[in-house]
Amino acid sequence: MNMVQAINSALKVEMERDPSVVVLGEDVGLNGGVFRATEGLQELLGEDRVMDTPLAESGIVGFSIGAALMGMRPVAEIQFMGFLWPAIDQLASHAGRLRNRTQGRFSVPMVVRFPYGGGVRALEHHAESYEATLAHIPGLKVVIPSTPYDAKGLLISSIRDPDPVIFMEPKKLYRAGKEEVPEGEYTEPIGKAKVLREGDDITLVGWGSLVPRLLKAARLIEDKGISAEVIDVRTISPYDEGTVHDSLEKTGRMLVAQEAHRNLGFASEIAARAQEKMMDVMEAPILRLTGFDVPFPFYRMENWAMPDIDRIIKGIREVLTW
Amino acid sequence: MIFGSFDPLKGDMFQVLDPDGKLVAEDPGLDPVLMKDLYRWMLYGRLADEKAVKLQRQGRMGTYAPGKGQEASQVGPALAMGDYDWLFPSFRELTTYMIRGYPLEYNLLYFMGDVRSNQVPEGTKSLPIFVPVATQVPIAAGAAWALKKKGSGSVVVCYMGDGATSEGDFHEGLNFAGVFRVPALFISQNNQWAISVPRKKQTLSRTIAQKSLSYGIPGVLVDGNDVLAMYIAAREGIERARNGEGPFFIEAFTYRRMMHTTADDPGRYRTPEEEAEWDLKDPLRRFRAYLEGRGIWTPEWQKQLEADAEEMIKKAVEKAESLGPQEPEDLFRHMYEEMTPALVEQLEYLKFSLANREIEEEADEIKGGFP
Numbered sequence: 001m002n003m004v005q006a007i008n009s010a011l012k013v014e015m016e017r018d019p020s021v022v023v024l025g026e027d028v029g030l031n032g033g034v035f036r037a038t039e040g041l042q043e044l045l046g047e048d049r050v051m052d053t054p055l056a057e058s059g060i061v062g063f064s065i066g067a068a069l070m071g072m073r074p075v076a077e078i079q080f081m082g083f084l085w086p087a088i089d090q091l092a093s094h095a096g097r098l099r100n101r102t103q104g105r106f107s108v109p110m111v112v113r114f115p116y117g118g119g120v121r122a123l124e125h126h127a128e129s130y131e132a133t134l135a136h137i138p139g140l141k142v143v144i145p146s147t148p149y150d151a152k153g154l155l156i157s158s159i160r161d162p163d164p165v166i167f168m169e170p171k172k173l174y175r176a177g178k179e180e181v182p183e184g185e186y187t188e189p190i191g192k193a194k195v196l197r198e199g200d201d202i203t204l205v206g207w208g209s210l211v212p213r214l215l216k217a218a219r220l221i222e223d224k225g226i227s228a229e230v231i232d233v234r235t236i237s238p239y240d241e242g243t244v245h246d247s248l249e250k251t252g253r254m255l256v257a258q259e260a261h262r263n264l265g266f267a268s269e270i271a272a273r274a275q276e277k278m279m280d281v282m283e284a285p286i287l288r289l290t291g292f293d294v295p296f297p298f299y300r301m302e303n304w305a306m307p308d309i310d311r312i313i314k315g316i317r318e319v320l321t322w
Numbered sequence: 323m324i325f326g327s328f329d330p331l332k333g334d335m336f337q338v339l340d341p342d343g344k345l346v347a348e349d350p351g352l353d354p355v356l357m358k359d360l361y362r363w364m365l366y367g368r369l370a371d372e373k374a375v376k377l378q379r380q381g382r383m384g385t386y387a388p389g390k391g392q393e394a395s396q397v398g399p400a401l402a403m404g405d406y407d408w409l410f411p412s413f414r415e416l417t418t419y420m421i422r423g424y425p426l427e428y429n430l431l432y433f434m435g436d437v438r439s440n441q442v443p444e445g446t447k448s449l450p451i452f453v454p455v456a457t458q459v460p461i462a463a464g465a466a467w468a469l470k471k472k473g474s475g476s477v478v479v480c481y482m483g484d485g486a487t488s489e490g491d492f493h494e495g496l497n498f499a500g501v502f503r504v505p506a507l508f509i510s511q512n513n514q515w516a517i518s519v520p521r522k523k524q525t526l527s528r529t530i531a532q533k534s535l536s537y538g539i540p541g542v543l544v545d546g547n548d549v550l551a552m553y554i555a556a557r558e559g560i561e562r563a564r565n566g567e568g569p570f571f572i573e574a575f576t577y578r579r580m581m582h583t584t585a586d587d588p589g590r591y592r593t594p595e596e597e598a599e600w601d602l603k604d605p606l607r608r609f610r611a612y613l614e615g616r617g618i619w620t621p622e623w624q625k626q627l628e629a630d631a632e633e634m635i636k637k638a639v640e641k642a643e644s645l646g647p648q649e650p651e652d653l654f655r656h657m658y659e660e661m662t663p664a665l666v667e668q669l670e671y672l673k674f675s676l677a678n679r680e681i682e683e684e685a686d687e688i689k690g691g692f693p
């Protein structure tokens with residue numbers, strides 16, 4: 001399966017297992033979603049389980065919060081991350097707060113999923129990466145898979161999670177490749193990073209669309225006798241600092257890559273936590289490779305705005321030779 | 323039946339009693355027991371609200387949003403609700419809360435800055451106060467949809483103010499409610515003022531009630547200071563919703579007799595003449611006149627109600643003020659079902675910093691100029 005098929009499979013498995021799971025959003029029904037992530041679900045499960053909604057992001061998320069309060073498990077799709085902003089009020093003011101502000105009386109078990117990121121020559125406003133904004137909001141979980149297998153396992157976990165989960169899908173990887181994904185149900189843990197490749201000289205950390213690039217860079221430098229450990233963070237909130245710090249203990253050097261804007265991106269949080277706790281093992285400053293503090297560009301310039309393998313290799317050299 | 327009889331586009335307003343308590347419509351023939359309840363709760367709400375303002379003035383409570391003058395638009399719908407109906411409030415509905423079984427001490431505690439006030443008792447079908455204006459509207463729509471899907475027979479009653487109807491969430495929420503035909507009654511308490519901005523500057527719409535028509539939802543303008551009109555209109559809206567006829571919208575035309583909150587000074591933006599004019603339209607005054615004419619209200623009964631209210635309020639204040647402090651754990655334990663490692667670390671830090679203070683808390687206050 002590719003990643004879109006894996007996501008579709010996760011939704012299908014969960015909806016068949018649990019009648020309280022409903023999917024809603026713009027064009028998710030008859031049309032199967034603009035990326036076809038919900039294809040065939042309405043036909044299979046009916047219009048009251050897979051609901052086309054009016055075009056209103058705050059409405060979609062607010063409505064989902066209400067349904068979750070009354071015992072449903074809504075999975076809301078926002079068409080692109082660039083259009084999430086109207087719903088941020090609902091996420092920050094209610095989804096992330098209700099359990100806390102009612103001291104456990106109410107909770108909001110829902111998923112808000114959407115494609116994010118660039119690299120597919122999309123229109124303006126269709127390629128944003130604002131994961132740090134969401135991770136900054138207390139009470140939300142922010143999950144970002146980088147493989148079809150993880151996408152399915154993590155989405156199933158997100159749907160079963162008792163708290164609101166933001167599920168960000170790197171659209172560049174939607175159809176980038178296939179791997180073996182079980183047809184049935186399985187889960188991957190939220191809040192656990194994954195070491196994809198072991199190494200001793202440097203730790204490369206990323207999530208979502210940057211992960212395959214980090215892996216490729218690690219392979220390229222292997223020939224030069226450099227052994228890089230690659231970690232897919234998978235969940236930026238809660239962030240699995242232990243796995244990253246264990247690796248840093250071994251390598252003493254770290255590079256964090258993200259597609260998102262530089263200023264206050266999640267890479268900064270990773271670097272800040274590492275320097276607070278791991279100073280005694282660090283042999284070089286932590287390097288952040290990021291997008292720029294400009295709106296994500298029109299597609300003719302988009303490749304300049306994302307860390308590519310060339311920059312990753314240069315970055316690795318910089319950290320290793322510091 | 324008021325549905326279809328009052329056109330909000332023409333400014334028609336449903337009213338049963340005029341400001342002097344005289345019938346201006348057909349006698350609705352309500353049970354005297356119910357009418358006594360309507361009056362009793364309006365009085366309880368009025369007295370509790372006045373007490374809350376006093377507590378704030380005495381420094382025993384933080385900023386409070388008084389509801390004086392809006393009792394009819396709160397009591398009418400609250401008594402028209404069934405046991406299984408859900409309340410999605412705004413932040414000025416003290417009286418509605420009391421009727422719906424949300425203990426008065428909780429409401430006081432909310433304004434005393436205690437989060438435990440939001441721990442709605444099991445069995446009380448209400449959400450806690452919604453502060454960000456109009457954000458409760460799409461949530462109420464989603465909740466009503468879920469309740470319908472579960473076949474519960476419940477209706478959601480969602481409150482908001484007049485200013486809320488300018489917010490995007492009002493429009494998105496009403497639109498969703500209409501499209502999915504959810505069992506909900508939306509009530510906009512038009513109290514004429516959104517802090518200092520008058521209703522006229524909020525919208526060019528002739529009425530707020532007419533806004534619901536854009537979403538295919540019937541809307542009716544009701545005299546919000548007439549508890550009989552509010553009861554009947556809400557009862558009809560709730561019945562329609564329960565029967566699967568979709569959502570209903572009421573604009574309750576009322577007046578915020580007090581300040582927006584105790585931190586606000588209405589003298590800056592409205593005249594004493596306007597306030598005096600609305601004093602004469604007060605909901606308790608007119609309903610009392612009506613009940614007196616019917617021989618239901620007597621000075622003795624009034625005295626009894628006031629004594630009962632005083633006792634109830636006194637107990638609530640005692641309960642609110644005697645609640646002990648919370649633990650550092652309470653700040654963190656309800657963020658997620660399970661505490662994350664980062665939160666555990668932050669909790670440990672808080673506990674450590676509290677247990678090992680080197681500078682006393684009072685010394686931390688910056689007063690009388692910068693150091």
